[in-house]
Each structure stands twice: as C-alpha cells, then as structure tokens.
Amino acid sequence: MSGTELHRGLDGITVAETRLSDIDGEAGTLHIGGFPVDELATSATFEETVFLLFEDRLPSADELDAFRADLAARREIGEDVHAILRQAASEEVPAMDALRMGVAAASLDAGDTERPREAARRVVAVFPTIVAAYWRYRQNEEPVAPREDLRHAANYLWMVSGTEPTDAAVRGVETYLNTVVDHGLNASTFTARTVVSTESDLVSAATAAVGTLKGPLHGGAPGPVLEMLEAVHESGDPEEFVRERLDAGERLMGFGHRVYSVRDPRAAVLATAAEQFYDDGDDFFETVRRFEEVAVDLLSEHKPDHRLDTNVEFYTAALLSGVGIPKELFTPTFAIARSAGWMAHALEQRSDNRLVRPVSRYVGETDCSWTPLSER
Amino acid sequence: MTPPAFDPALSSVAAARTTLSDLDGERGELVVVGYPIEELAANAGYEEALFLLFEDRLPTDEELDAFRGDLAARRDIDDSVRSLCRTAADGDAAPMDALEAGLAATGLALETADPAETARHVVAVAPTIVATYWRYRQGKQPAPPREDLGHVANYLWMLTRAEPDEDAVRGLETFFVTVAEHGLNTPTFAARTVVSTESDLVSAATAAVGTLKGDRHSGDFAAILDILRTVEEADDPDACLREYLTEGERFPGFGHPVYRTRDPRAAVLATATERYVEAGTDRTATVRTVEDAATDLLRAERPDSTARPTLELYIAPLLSGVGIPRDLFAATFAVARMGGIVAHALEQLDSGRLVRPSARYVGSQADSWLPVDERAAVGDELFRQPGDSLEAVSETLATLSEPSRLEMLLALFDADAPVAYSTLRAATSIEDKGRFNYHLRQLQDYFVADREDGYALTDAGRRVVETVVTDDQLLDVE
Incomplete structure (x- = not known):
C-alpha cells in the first residue's frame, strides 16, 4: 500500500496513551501509576499496587480490605485445571507453557469473564495458584490450597512451599512484584492490548501475554543468571570468572537493557531489597555484590564508550532465590507480577478502544498463473 | 514521509514485510503468495494452499501426498484436551473458548520444538478440538479423525459422524482456501507479536484465537442469518433493513476495516454458494439484495460513512448451506484461518525482530506516597x-x-x-x-x-x- 512506512518491530511508533507507567530511558526513571518505582515498590502491598493500576488512585483502608478479600476469594482452580497441570508436570512441560495452559483452561470455570473488571481480578488472583500447583506436581507433592487469610504475596509463598513464610520473605516478594508490575508497551503488554482491541475478553489477553512472555527475547533469563552467580560463588574468584568470559567473547548475563541507556531504575530497587533481605555477612550475597563491582569495572574497560550496569534479572535472581522461589519459577513469578500490568492495560485499551490493524508490505511474487498438479 | 508520532490503530504503519499476501483495499484485490484469490480458490485444495503458504511454492504430486499424510497423522488430541472440550461443552462455554483452551493445552501432546512441525500440528488439531467440543455439546461421543479423508472432509466427518457429501466438501474447501490468509489482520498480528519474542507456535495460535474471539471480528454471524431470513420472508427488504439500521449502532455485516470497495473474496464465496449449495442461487440473490439495499441506506442515513460489507455477509449463507451449525461459524473461520496465522508466525520467526512499540504517558506525575490510613474517602479524589x-x-x-x-x-x-x-x-x-x-x-x-x-x-x-x-x-x- 502506498503512503505507509515500514517499521518492523514498531520501534519508535507510539501506539497508545497510558496512565499506567512512564519510562524515561535517558534519565533512567520509571513511574508506576504516578509514583517513582522505588517509592511504590517499597511502600505498597501488592494489592495496593493492583488497585492503583486498576483504579488510577490509591485505595482507602476500607477499599483495600474489600479488594484484598475479593482477590483472595478468586484464587481457587477447578479439577480440570489441576488435571492439565498434573499432566504438564509429569511430562516436564516448562512452567510457562503450563501457565499458559492453566490460564486458558481456568477461563472455562471462571464464571462470567465478560465483566472486564471481574475478569481482571480473577486473572491476577489465579496466576499464583496455577504456578504453585504445577510446581507441587513437579515435585511429586500434592498442591497446597490457597489461604484466604494471607495476602497475595504471602499466599503465593505458602502455596509453593507449604510453610508459613517469614515477614522478610513476604516483603522481599512484594517489593519484587511491585517493581516489575508494569513497564510500558513491552511485547507481552502490547499483545494483551491487541487482543482486547477486537473487544475480546481479558482472560484471552492474559493467555496471549503469557505466550508472548515465554519467549527468550522477552522473559529474560533470571534462571541462568542464578546459575552463573552460583558458579561464581563456587569459583571464589569473581574477577577471574568475568575475565574468562569476556576474553572468550561471551556476553555477561544480567547486564544492560535495551530501553535504558543508564542504569535500569528497577535494578537499584531490587538491589536494596536483596540487601535488606539477606543478613549481614551472608556469603552468597557478598559474592553477588563483589561480582557486580568487578563486572561493571571490567565491562567498562572492555567497552569504554558504553556503560553496562546490572539489570533487573541480576537482582531478581539474587532476591527470588533468597526468599525461596526455585529458579524454574523465576519467569512465572515475573508473570504473576506482570499479570496486573497486563490487565490494567487491557482495561485501559477497552476504555478508549481502537482496533489494532496494521498493514504489511508485500514483497513476494505478483503475477503467478496456476500450474496444474500433474505439470509441476 | 516521517512516521506519525501517535497511531493507535497502526493504520499508517507497515509493521512487517510479508510474502504471504498482498491486499489492495482501494482496488479490492487480494493476492495470496502470488496468486489472485479467485484463481487460488478455484484451483487449490486446502492442503495445497497450506503448502503454498508454508513453502512459498506449489507442491509436486508426491510432496502433496506426503504433506497430506503428515497432517492427517497429527489430528488426534490428548485425553486431557478432550476432557477440556467436554468441560467446555458441559459448561456451555462458547466454541471459540473451547478452541482457545484446547489449543493452549496442545503443547502437552507435542513431541517437537521445531516450529514448522508445530505449525502443521496446530493446523491439524484445530478442527478436532472444535468438532470434539461440538459432539459433546450435542450430547454425543466424538467421532475420531479419519486419515483417509482430506482436512476439510474430515472436519465435516468429525462434526457429523456421517460420510460427507461431495458438494459440501467442495463448498467448504473453497471457503477454507479463500479465508486462509488475509494480511496483518488483528489476530495474525497478535500471533506475530507473540513469536517476536522467540516464543512458540502453539502460544501464537492460542493468542490469535483469543483475538479472533472479539465481537468486532466474528460476532455478526447470527444477526446476519436473521437478517437474510427476514429479508427472504419480507415483501419490503428496505423496511426491515431500516429497522436494523436505526436500532443498532452498527449494521451487522458492514464496516470492513480495509476494503473501500467490494471485498474480492465476496464473489468467490458467492460463486461457491451458487455452485455447491442447494438453492444457493436464491441465497446469493438475497445477499445481493441486502448488500445493495443496506449500502444505499447507509449512504443516505450517514453520508460520511464508507461502510462496505464485511465478508461475514457472504460466509453465513455458504457455511449454513454446507451444513456447518451457526454456532460454529466463527470457530470454523478460525480453523480455516489457522493456516495463515501459523504461516505468518513462521515468517516472523525467520525475520526475528522483537515487536516493541512505545506508549505516551498521560497519567499523573510525581505523586507522593500516602500511607493507607491518611487517604481520603472515595469521591474526594x-x-x-x-x-x-x-x-x-x-x-x-x-x-x-x-x-x-x-x-x-x-x-x-x-x-x-x-x-x-x-x-x-x-x-x-x-x-x-x-x-x-x-x-x-x-x-x-x-x-x-x-x-x-x-x-x-x-x-x-x-x-x-x-x-x-x-x-x-x-x-x-x-
């Protein structure tokens, strides 16, 4: 078609107005629902953050109680969903595929998903239950039923481990969930908005977004980062470890981000959270800090004109492993957080909807004439 | 031309290069992998069209046989997927919900991570999921897929457990080929965005079905059949169309997002309806009446409207004529479109470019945190x-x-x-x-x-x- 310019990847194209998050890649700042990410992440419970994203304001004490109770009442999954997760676990299907299957299947017994706000709350409430049930099956253990008396983050830890989580672990998870809850129009969030642009439902948006997030270019690699950190810890010599990698021309995992030209502001929040979680003098965390220092120095020697700092994955790995989330669940835990951002974006898209319908540029043959099968 | 700063519909942005289809909305032309849609629909079977979409060329005789055999061997679904279909049927879930949930769980039976194989698998199981759901919905046992039948004939078999009528197969096959591919429509674009992160084809197909579910795309079928029936029975089609027009905010079957002239697929489907459906000529005549009268009415009532009929107006009489239950029109469309969806996903994987647009922030700035007990009551804000x-x-x-x-x-x-x-x-x-x-x-x-x-x-x-x-x-x- 004439008059259209090719923008593969839609880089630099603004496709939506949003009130949810504001990224300034140059300045290295992120605001979520108007609040600087460090302030929100460390002050809010996850339920408060979700309310903020859905309602565009903070809840009063009464509203927050009601909202918490409402989410807690939507956590259960049906027998069918359990059957799918049991099978997924026994066939060692990766956790993100199991989550996609579980979310889609959960829509069949979610009742009325036509009411968008209720569907949004159901999606947020049910993600931890699906992830935890899958994980328990993976460990050949029975799932742990959700507990309505626990907050979202605490209940997730409870369902994964079956033991009462410490306050420090809950705060650690809550800070993590708040930090990564929303981040502009990344691919999965844009998928969610595209899905509802046809006036489809929010559970479909969530299912599609999970499918997008599971791709390695998006979901990132906090699992491998942890493996790396453990290897570094074992080697006892971070400097040698980094030099070897760089000399071999390898990338160091856990450094750099495509949107931020300075340090990703979320990394600092998670670094502080990890520091608060680990006791003073924790060996592993000492290694992590030492490794970061050494790596940043060596990387800047290596590429003097391009500063690479630790990114979100780096401290995600340190923090989540500390609070007791197994590394196989790092990306699903990210999805648990981001589900609230997806749903908020989907609600926002619905409130001022335009069908997303780009065009493509045809670069194939044009005037083929049909050759019958026998003559080919 | 400088790119528009803000384009929420992406209507002025080409988001991908493709060799799959070329749409000219001004002239009303559609070319699929080099072939005008009229020519492709008149000559190709569905498997042949799929091969063309996947391989960018027509298959030889032997290749086509092998391709058919491969697809036919992939039609079975897992017990757990079957049980999801049953739950969906028992709970009165919509067919598209069943297809979405069934596809999402398809990874369970999949023993490959190869995208091309996954693409064929997804296309092969989609009809089985829809038919299995439908049989349960009718209180019947599913009819297992038959490898001796082609893709389209087998779909009819699984729906009815009866040997499919040859004309019905031809009519439905024309439908499948005609709608298999249609550029960067919203579901297809969603599928491409999903795999732009190097995710998998099952996730892409699931996302596309979830997108296709939206009313904007496929919700008009029941209303269209009603209109056609009413017009067939009424003496004055204008009067009953006028009623629809003043009642609803949108006239069902009108308002195509791309075509500014007649959709080129309309004529192809009308011809198939006349050729393969009993009393098809009368039915297409009714469609023409509705098309003309509604276009005139829309122009008269809303002079600025450029609304053209959507393809649904022509799909409804063909699908009902070949025996597809009206509840399954949208799902059958999804099953047919699956070929184009996964072909686009494969093409996107090859081009390997992450889809990552921007948003403009219009929310509040620099709020400072208020502890919960210091917050005002609702309304004050x-x-x-x-x-x-x-x-x-x-x-x-x-x-x-x-x-x-x-x-x-x-x-x-x-x-x-x-x-x-x-x-x-x-x-x-x-x-x-x-x-x-x-x-x-x-x-x-x-x-x-x-x-x-x-x-x-x-x-x-x-x-x-x-x-x-x-x-x-x-x-x-x-």
Missing part, C-alpha cells in the same frame, strides 16, 4: 488535579464548555441509575457515533464513570449538574 496549577482548572472548565457534553451529563443526571451505551446515545442529539464517543471520552473519569452496569455520573459530575445547570437553564434545554 475526583476533583483532584495533578499539580496545583490553575491551568488544570481551566482545562476542566473547558471540558464543560461544550453543549453536547452538558447534554450527556444531563441525560445521566435524569436517568439517576447507570445507563447503557445505546440508551445514552439515544438520549442525546449527537448523531455521529465518532463525535459522540469523543465527547463521552472527554467526560470520562472525572465526570462520568464507565461502570460494570453502564455509564453513570461520578460525584463530581453530579455536583457539576447540581451547581452549574440551574432549573431555568434546564427548561431551556427541554
């Missing part, structure tokens, strides 16, 4: 503006200076209960839907809330009506 500047206040007043908006506020005030969109529209004098939506948006959030049960005034909106609009002025409005 509604007058809160970001910052203390008087500009914000004057913007608020400007919002209210438009008579149409005051009219909306009054209508909501009078209603005293949440009001449905159509009711609100009917209660105001703004005829153009676009303008109506625009004004409504300006009022939304501060003055009007979009709640579960409809539109209602916020406390702020109520206060505005009570304080600004006096009784005398109200009389004037009446």
Whole structure:
C-alpha cells in the first residue's frame, strides 16, 4: 500500500496513551501509576499496587480490605485445571507453557469473564495458584490450597512451599512484584492490548501475554543468571570468572537493557531489597555484590564508550532465590507480577478502544498463473 | 514521509514485510503468495494452499501426498484436551473458548520444538478440538479423525459422524482456501507479536484465537442469518433493513476495516454458494439484495460513512448451506484461518525482530506516597488535579464548555441509575457515533464513570449538574 512506512518491530511508533507507567530511558526513571518505582515498590502491598493500576488512585483502608478479600476469594482452580497441570508436570512441560495452559483452561470455570473488571481480578488472583500447583506436581507433592487469610504475596509463598513464610520473605516478594508490575508497551503488554482491541475478553489477553512472555527475547533469563552467580560463588574468584568470559567473547548475563541507556531504575530497587533481605555477612550475597563491582569495572574497560550496569534479572535472581522461589519459577513469578500490568492495560485499551490493524508490505511474487498438479 | 508520532490503530504503519499476501483495499484485490484469490480458490485444495503458504511454492504430486499424510497423522488430541472440550461443552462455554483452551493445552501432546512441525500440528488439531467440543455439546461421543479423508472432509466427518457429501466438501474447501490468509489482520498480528519474542507456535495460535474471539471480528454471524431470513420472508427488504439500521449502532455485516470497495473474496464465496449449495442461487440473490439495499441506506442515513460489507455477509449463507451449525461459524473461520496465522508466525520467526512499540504517558506525575490510613474517602479524589496549577482548572472548565457534553451529563443526571451505551446515545442529539464517543471520552473519569452496569455520573459530575445547570437553564434545554 502506498503512503505507509515500514517499521518492523514498531520501534519508535507510539501506539497508545497510558496512565499506567512512564519510562524515561535517558534519565533512567520509571513511574508506576504516578509514583517513582522505588517509592511504590517499597511502600505498597501488592494489592495496593493492583488497585492503583486498576483504579488510577490509591485505595482507602476500607477499599483495600474489600479488594484484598475479593482477590483472595478468586484464587481457587477447578479439577480440570489441576488435571492439565498434573499432566504438564509429569511430562516436564516448562512452567510457562503450563501457565499458559492453566490460564486458558481456568477461563472455562471462571464464571462470567465478560465483566472486564471481574475478569481482571480473577486473572491476577489465579496466576499464583496455577504456578504453585504445577510446581507441587513437579515435585511429586500434592498442591497446597490457597489461604484466604494471607495476602497475595504471602499466599503465593505458602502455596509453593507449604510453610508459613517469614515477614522478610513476604516483603522481599512484594517489593519484587511491585517493581516489575508494569513497564510500558513491552511485547507481552502490547499483545494483551491487541487482543482486547477486537473487544475480546481479558482472560484471552492474559493467555496471549503469557505466550508472548515465554519467549527468550522477552522473559529474560533470571534462571541462568542464578546459575552463573552460583558458579561464581563456587569459583571464589569473581574477577577471574568475568575475565574468562569476556576474553572468550561471551556476553555477561544480567547486564544492560535495551530501553535504558543508564542504569535500569528497577535494578537499584531490587538491589536494596536483596540487601535488606539477606543478613549481614551472608556469603552468597557478598559474592553477588563483589561480582557486580568487578563486572561493571571490567565491562567498562572492555567497552569504554558504553556503560553496562546490572539489570533487573541480576537482582531478581539474587532476591527470588533468597526468599525461596526455585529458579524454574523465576519467569512465572515475573508473570504473576506482570499479570496486573497486563490487565490494567487491557482495561485501559477497552476504555478508549481502537482496533489494532496494521498493514504489511508485500514483497513476494505478483503475477503467478496456476500450474496444474500433474505439470509441476 | 516521517512516521506519525501517535497511531493507535497502526493504520499508517507497515509493521512487517510479508510474502504471504498482498491486499489492495482501494482496488479490492487480494493476492495470496502470488496468486489472485479467485484463481487460488478455484484451483487449490486446502492442503495445497497450506503448502503454498508454508513453502512459498506449489507442491509436486508426491510432496502433496506426503504433506497430506503428515497432517492427517497429527489430528488426534490428548485425553486431557478432550476432557477440556467436554468441560467446555458441559459448561456451555462458547466454541471459540473451547478452541482457545484446547489449543493452549496442545503443547502437552507435542513431541517437537521445531516450529514448522508445530505449525502443521496446530493446523491439524484445530478442527478436532472444535468438532470434539461440538459432539459433546450435542450430547454425543466424538467421532475420531479419519486419515483417509482430506482436512476439510474430515472436519465435516468429525462434526457429523456421517460420510460427507461431495458438494459440501467442495463448498467448504473453497471457503477454507479463500479465508486462509488475509494480511496483518488483528489476530495474525497478535500471533506475530507473540513469536517476536522467540516464543512458540502453539502460544501464537492460542493468542490469535483469543483475538479472533472479539465481537468486532466474528460476532455478526447470527444477526446476519436473521437478517437474510427476514429479508427472504419480507415483501419490503428496505423496511426491515431500516429497522436494523436505526436500532443498532452498527449494521451487522458492514464496516470492513480495509476494503473501500467490494471485498474480492465476496464473489468467490458467492460463486461457491451458487455452485455447491442447494438453492444457493436464491441465497446469493438475497445477499445481493441486502448488500445493495443496506449500502444505499447507509449512504443516505450517514453520508460520511464508507461502510462496505464485511465478508461475514457472504460466509453465513455458504457455511449454513454446507451444513456447518451457526454456532460454529466463527470457530470454523478460525480453523480455516489457522493456516495463515501459523504461516505468518513462521515468517516472523525467520525475520526475528522483537515487536516493541512505545506508549505516551498521560497519567499523573510525581505523586507522593500516602500511607493507607491518611487517604481520603472515595469521591474526594475526583476533583483532584495533578499539580496545583490553575491551568488544570481551566482545562476542566473547558471540558464543560461544550453543549453536547452538558447534554450527556444531563441525560445521566435524569436517568439517576447507570445507563447503557445505546440508551445514552439515544438520549442525546449527537448523531455521529465518532463525535459522540469523543465527547463521552472527554467526560470520562472525572465526570462520568464507565461502570460494570453502564455509564453513570461520578460525584463530581453530579455536583457539576447540581451547581452549574440551574432549573431555568434546564427548561431551556427541554
């Protein structure tokens, strides 16, 4: 078609107005629902953050109680969903595929998903239950039923481990969930908005977004980062470890981000959270800090004109492993957080909807004439 | 040309290169992998068209046999997927929900991570999921897929457990080939975005079905069949069409997002209906009547409207004619479109470019955190503006200076209960839907809330009506 310019990847194209998050890649700042990410992440419970994203304001004490109770009442999954997760676990299907299957299947017994706000709350409430049930099956253990008396983050830890989580672990998870809850129009969030642009439902948006997030270019690699950190810890010599990698021309995992030209502001929040979680003098965390220092120095020697700092994955790995989330669940835990951002974006898209319908540029043959099968 | 800064519909942006199809919305032409749609639909079977989409060329005799055999061998679904289909049927879930959930769980039976194989697998199981759901829905046992039948014939077999009629197979096959591929429509674009992160084809297909579910794409079928039946029985088609037109905000079967002239697939489907469906000629005649009368009516009533018929208007008589139950029209469309969806996903994987657009932030800035017990009660926030500047206040007043908006506020005030969109529209004098939506948006959030049960005034909106609009002025409005 004439008059259209090719923008593969839609880089630099603004496709939506949003009130949810504001990224300034140059300045290295992120605001979520108007609040600087460090302030929100460390002050809010996850339920408060979700309310903020859905309602565009903070809840009063009464509203927050009601909202918490409402989410807690939507956590259960049906027998069918359990059957799918049991099978997924026994066939060692990766956790993100199991989550996609579980979310889609959960829509069949979610009742009325036509009411968008209720569907949004159901999606947020049910993600931890699906992830935890899958994980328990993976460990050949029975799932742990959700507990309505626990907050979202605490209940997730409870369902994964079956033991009462410490306050420090809950705060650690809550800070993590708040930090990564929303981040502009990344691919999965844009998928969610595209899905509802046809006036489809929010559970479909969530299912599609999970499918997008599971791709390695998006979901990132906090699992491998942890493996790396453990290897570094074992080697006892971070400097040698980094030099070897760089000399071999390898990338160091856990450094750099495509949107931020300075340090990703979320990394600092998670670094502080990890520091608060680990006791003073924790060996592993000492290694992590030492490794970061050494790596940043060596990387800047290596590429003097391009500063690479630790990114979100780096401290995600340190923090989540500390609070007791197994590394196989790092990306699903990210999805648990981001589900609230997806749903908020989907609600926002619905409130001022335009069908997303780009065009493509045809670069194939044009005037083929049909050759019958026998003559080919 | 510099790119537009803000393009929420992406209507002026080419988001991908493709060799799969070329749409010319101005001239009403569609070329699929080099072949005009008329030629492809007249000559190719569905498997042949799939091969063309996947391999960018036509298959030889042997290749086609091998390809058919491969697809046929992949049709079975797992027990757990079957049980999802049953749950969906028992719970009266819509067919598209069943297809979405079934596809999402398809990874369970998949023993490959190879995208091309996964693509074939997804295409092969989609009809089985829909048919299995449908059989349960009818209180019957599913009919297992048959490898001796082609893709389309087997679909009819699984739906009915009866040997499919040859004309019905041909008619349905023409439908499948005709709609298999159609550029970067929303579901296809969603599928491409999913795999742009190097995710998998099952996730892409699931996302596409979830997108296709939206009413904007496929919700019109039942209404169209009703209209066709009414027009067939009525003496005066214009009168009954006029009724639909004044009732609904959108005329079912009209308003194609791309074509500014007749959709080139319309003629292909009409020909197939005439050729393969009993009394097909009468049916296509009715479609023509509806098409012409509705186009004239739309032009007369809404002169700025460029609404052209959507393909649904031609799909309905063909699908009902070959024996597809009307509840399955949308799902059957999805099953046919699956070829184009996965072909696009494969193409996207090859091009390997992450889809990552931008958003413009329009929310509040630099709020400072308030502990929960210091927060005000609901409603007080509604007058809160970001910052203390008087500009914000004057913007608020400007919002209210438009008579149409005051009219909306009054209508909501009078209603005293949440009001449905159509009711609100009917209660105001703004005829153009676009303008109506625009004004409504300006009022939304501060003055009007979009709640579960409809539109209602916020406390702020109520206060505005009570304080600004006096009784005398109200009389004037009446």
